[in-house]
Amino acid sequence: MKQPYIPLSQPCLGGKEWEYVKECLDSGWISSAGPFVDRFEAAVKNYVQSRYAVGVVNGTAALHAALLTIGLQAGEAVIVSNLTFVAPVNAIDYCGADPILMDADPNTWQMDADKLEQFLSQECEVKGEQCFHRKTGRRIRAVLPVHILGFASPIDRILALAKRYQLKVIEDACEGMGVRYQGKHLGTFGDIGVFSFNGNKIISTGGGGMLVTDQKEYADRAAYLTTQAKDDPVEYWHRQVGYNYRLTNVHAAIGLAQMEQLETRIVQKRRIAAYYQERLNRAAGLTTLTKLPDCEPTYWLNAVLLPESFTMEARKQIVKRLNDEGIGARSLWHTIHDLPPYQKALASPMEHSIRIYQRGICLPSSAQLTEKDLARVVDTLLHAIQSVSK
Ligand SMILES: *Cc1c(COP(=O)(O)O)cnc(C)c1O
Numbered sequence: 001m002k003q004p005y006i007p008l009s010q011p012c013l014g015g016k017e018w019e020y021v022k023e024c025l026d027s028g029w030i031s032s033a034g035p036f037v038d039r040f041e042a043a044v045k046n047y048v049q050s051r052y053a054v055g056v057v058n059g060t061a062a063l064h065a066a067l068l069t070i071g072l073q074a075g076e077a078v079i080v081s082n083l084t085f086v087a088p089v090n091a092i093d094y095c096g097a098d099p100i101l102m103d104a105d106p107n108t109w110q111m112d113a114d115k116l117e118q119f120l121s122q123e124c125e126v127k128g129e130q131c132f133h134r135k136t137g138r139r140i141r142a143v144l145p146v147h148i149l150g151f152a153s154p155i156d157r158i159l160a161l162a163k164r165y166q167l168k169v170i171e172d173a174c175e176g177m178g179v180r181y182q183g184k185h186l187g188t189f190g191d192i193g194v195f196s197f198n199g200n201k202i203i204s205t206g207g208g209g210m211l212v213t214d215q216k217e218y219a220d221r222a223a224y225l226t227t228q229a230k231d232d233p234v235e236y237w238h239r240q241v242g243y244n245y246r247l248t249n250v251h252a253a254i255g256l257a258q259m260e261q262l263e264t265r266i267v268q269k270r271r272i273a274a275y276y277q278e279r280l281n282r283a284a285g286l287t288t289l290t291k292l293p294d295c296e297p298t299y300w301l302n303a304v305l306l307p308e309s310f311t312m313e314a315r316k317q318i319v320k321r322l323n324d325e326g327i328g329a330r331s332l333w334h335t336i337h338d339l340p341p342y343q344k345a346l347a348s349p350m351e352h353s354i355r356i357y358q359r360g361i362c363l364p365s366s367a368q369l370t371e372k373d374l375a376r377v378v379d380t381l382l383h384a385i386q387s388v389s390k
Pocket of ligand 1: 003059061067084085087088111146147172174175196197207208209
């Protein structure tokens with residue numbers, strides 16, 4: 001008998017979503033203003049302990065708005081992780097700016113702070129409070145570390161380097177909602193932090209995103225730019241180009257209900273990670289990323305690395321085998337420096353991000369997975385590894 005499909009990461013709706021959405025429909029507040037937008041923004045900022053929060057249509061729009069908010073100009077550059085979903089890199093491109101791609105740390109898989117330091121000290125200089133890439137003369141505005149898979153980047157080291165080199169810090173915490181580092185929430189370290197509430201994230205609004213910041217000027221500017229830069233709503237006066245990026249009240253209603261369940265989701269995700277770790281740690285030579293000592297991960301998405309002896313072809317076959325068996329496993333993201341739009345981008349030496357992409361496999365990690373589901377994933381994975389390596 002064919003077994004049911006196990007998706008990679010599904011939303012989990014177990015709270016007051018119906019009740020809150022009904023309130024929107026009953027009251028007629030279904031569009032880009034309304035009490036749930038304010039309540040959802042308040043819930044997120046109170047949870048992560050930031051002063052301000054601005055809800056937007058999705059995480060990518062939030063990243064774009066964050067970069068515009070710090071004043072990123074066309075022709076400038078932003079340093080960003082090479083091992084990431086493409087969204088933050090695209091957001092840099094939307095501004096007419098260029099990414100500078102930074103390799104991943106071999107253990108944490110996050111942006112490599114040593115390579116970042118090397119790049120800044122060997123290839124960049126600060127002139128009059130601005131940082132320039134010496135060879136191209138290009139101004140570097142910011143560093144955009146992407147906290148991947150529900151774990152923290154070495155954000156303390158990145159912040160110290162950014163300070164020394166006069167760079168702003170935008171944290172892509174789209175996968176990091178609920179993750180703490182040194183007791184503090186991801187997204188609240190840099191100038192602006194960004195969250196996504198896409199369907200695959202730890203909490204979801206269907207589609208949605210949010211910027212958080214402690215600086216009023218940034219919060220005001222982000223709200224302004226994402227509301228069509230509306231200076232006078234009666235006379236329709238706009239002194240610059242704006243964007244229609246606001247979150248709707250309906251999405252925010254779902255988001256508020258989801259926020260109320262975030263702690264439960266984290267507990268469920270940790271249980272799933274513990275199961276995978278117990279059964280897969282060192283089995284068939286598999287390894288996974290290590291967390292930084294002061295990180296409290298959510299384990300948003302579990303991923304394992306095949307041993308050195310496996311080629312990328314073998315990894316693809318294993319993923320295909322899992323998919324054929326109804327298990328929604330995937331590779332990690334194709335390294336950005338290989339993607340056609342970014343092949344010419346400036347980049348650090350790349351070794352670890354390539355290796356992790358080539359041999360990494362993401363495993364189903366939805367909060368509602370049962371022990372039976374997890375056992376099926378693990379058994380199928382181990383079987384696939386065995387048959388492919390033979
Ligand atoms: C999901 C994700 C995004 C984009 O969020 P959307 O809401 O899908 O636009 C950005 N960065 C990372 C790292 C993500 O995982």
